[in-house]
Amino acid sequence: MALAAGLDPLRLAELEARLQAGPRLSVLTGAGVSAASGVPTYRGGGGGMWRGRRAQDLATREAFVADPALVWEWYDERRRRLAVCQPNPAHATLAVWSRQLSVFTLITQNVDGLHERAGTRNVLRFHGSIWHLRCAGSCWPAPAPWEDLRPALPVLPPRCPACGGLARPGVVWFGEAIEPSVLAAAEAAVDCDLFLAIGTSAVVWPAAGLLAAARACGAFVVEVNPEPTGGSHEVDLVLRGPAEDILPRIRLAPSS
Numbered sequence: 001m002a003l004a005a006g007l008d009p010l011r012l013a014e015l016e017a018r019l020q021a022g023p024r025l026s027v028l029t030g031a032g033v034s035a036a037s038g039v040p041t042y043r044g045g046g047g048g049m050w051r052g053r054r055a056q057d058l059a060t061r062e063a064f065v066a067d068p069a070l071v072w073e074w075y076d077e078r079r080r081r082l083a084v085c086q087p088n089p090a091h092a093t094l095a096v097w098s099r100q101l102s103v104f105t106l107i108t109q110n111v112d113g114l115h116e117r118a119g120t121r122n123v124l125r126f127h128g129s130i131w132h133l134r135c136a137g138s139c140w141p142a143p144a145p146w147e148d149l150r151p152a153l154p155v156l157p158p159r160c161p162a163c164g165g166l167a168r169p170g171v172v173w174f175g176e177a178i179e180p181s182v183l184a185a186a187e188a189a190v191d192c193d194l195f196l197a198i199g200t201s202a203v204v205w206p207a208a209g210l211l212a213a214a215r216a217c218g219a220f221v222v223e224v225n226p227e228p229t230g231g232s233h234e235v236d237l238v239l240r241g242p243a244e245d246i247l248p249r250i251r252l253a254p255s256s
Ligand code: BV8
Pocket: 029, 030, 031, 032, 033, 035, 036, 041, 042, 043, 044, 056, 059, 109, 110, 111, 127, 171, 172, 173, 174, 175, 176, 177, 178, 198, 199, 200, 201, 202, 203, 204, 205, 206, 207, 224, 225, 226, 227, 228, 229, 241, 242, 243, 244
């Protein structure tokens, strides 16, 4: 496979040398890492809109309270589409790295579950999971989020098994806080030697702030993305191309 156009082999070699030094590696992924699996990105072609509504307007508590059935139709449609998507070579490469490097953390903004399905170790689901549900009410003790992998939910909107009230997707909506233990683990993971930002537009906060935080900890920060992003100005190395082409080319061990 020819290298992605515009991809400098010397830059690839620089990342490879740093990986082969056995660094403490942290990776932040966004929707771009799942693009090759057929999962629409939020700001790319069409992924951000549904029935004329913007994803960031639908992925809110306000939208859910106003019309839980409509919001659940959107999530149900996304779950059905995701159920036929497979991890791609970018997910597979990161899964191998997660098992071969002793200090590895993957912080994903994606809710699609493809990193887990690829067998990646130590995944932090920064924005939760579309395959998890939790009580939307305030039943106490509310059950912990539960996993439901059925592509088509039998009842929409689904109910909470404990109180019979509405269930909601186990994701973090705009305006909602990141789960404190996940946020703390991600903030600890930016203290690393090498930080890769892969397939993210670096627009959504506080995830976007992790790049500068890693830099401030002395990490060498790399962006893997076919396009410039909100974080391009604060990285040390840019690999301008698709993750599914670039990542599999990077050898974790010097060729014997
Ligand atoms: C919070 C789950 C406070 C739901 C999601 C500071 C400044 C400005 C705004 C804010 C700020 N702080 C907070 C905000 C508000 C808001 C925000 O950031 N808004 C944005 C729009 C400006 N943030 C929040 O609301 C967050 N909460 O801060 O709460 C708080 C604190 C305490 C107490 C109470 C409240 C919560 C944000 C989480 C929202 N939930 N997802 C669902 O999915 O249904 S975010 C959702 O959008 C995704 O999860 C993802 O994270 C994000 C999209 O970003 P990307 O993943 O980067 O995807 P995108 O499409 O944008 O880009 C794709 C990239 O891939 C592109 O660059 C493209 O070039 C590239 N690409 C394409 N193909 C490939 C590729 N790359 C590599 N290979 C390829 N083949």
